Amino acid sequence: MEDYLRKNFDVEPKRPSDEALMRWRSAVAVVKNPTRRFRMVADLAKRAEDERKRKNLQEKIRVAMYVQKAALQFIDAGNRGRYNLSKEVRDAGFGIEPDEIASFARSHDNKGLEGHGGIAGLARDVSVSLKDGVVSSKIPVRQNVYGLNRYVEKPSKGFWMFFWEALQDLTLIILMISAAVSIGVGIATEGWPKGMYDGLGIILSILLVVMVTAVSDYKQSLQFKELDKEKKNIMVQVTRDGRRQKVSIYDLVVGDIVHLSIGDQVPADGIFISGHSLQVDESSLSGESEPVDISEDKPFLLAGTKVQDGAGC
Incomplete structure (x- = not known):
């Protein structure tokens, strides 16, 4: 029993x-x-309903990503023949435009990649050795042509925004109304300027409290921003000048050979060169929990995905 x-x-x-x-x-x-x-x-019924909504949302995101990918492939296929090398790109010694590289990454355009001779041909176009990596002395040139590995961050709130938010406190609003009433009554009964002293004292006290609160919140915001910046400043291993070295993800350039291992986050859109048993988790992007079986047939890696198993570059 x-x-x-x-x-x-x-x-x-x-x-x-x-x-x-x-x-x-x-x-x-x-x-x-x-x-x-x-x-x-x-509540089992509510739990089941929440799970159903979560799966529906993930499915919608996944379908939207596939539709977007198909649409971008269609657009890029029509634009493929219109990429002409600019003088800036030619003078820098490169054989592919920044916009064309971006089209490869965002639409996973295998045909476009093959049109440049595959990975070896693309490496030649961006003037990089698959064995020795990029030349450190040429990094400023790459950054000038292809840009930096950074995204535009949302500007942080300024001090006066914190000042305004501090003024929205209900207690302070009541005190401001009381101060205005006190000034009106005081001037009517005691005359100018003696009648406004009490109300003016309340207003000055309110401004002092608001100023202290705003300064404190503003300093905390700056500290949080600095900590968040340090948190995002991940170091990765790359091959440059024929040897491995650690660099910040913000210092990566087009052509860098990045070495990935278990637990690493893909620091930029990239193309798989070589490796073994590489499995990448895209759940942070699409909600798909199953690892992607990226490979030489499907060489495109998305920034933000995470390596679950194996190693590669």
């Missing part, structure tokens, strides 16, 4: 399965005041 009860009615104290909760609820279905007795038990 004890084994039967444990098997059919035992509920784990932490994160019990839906099946176990359903069996337990079925066993105690006839109880007095079930709403109160089950108030600490998970």
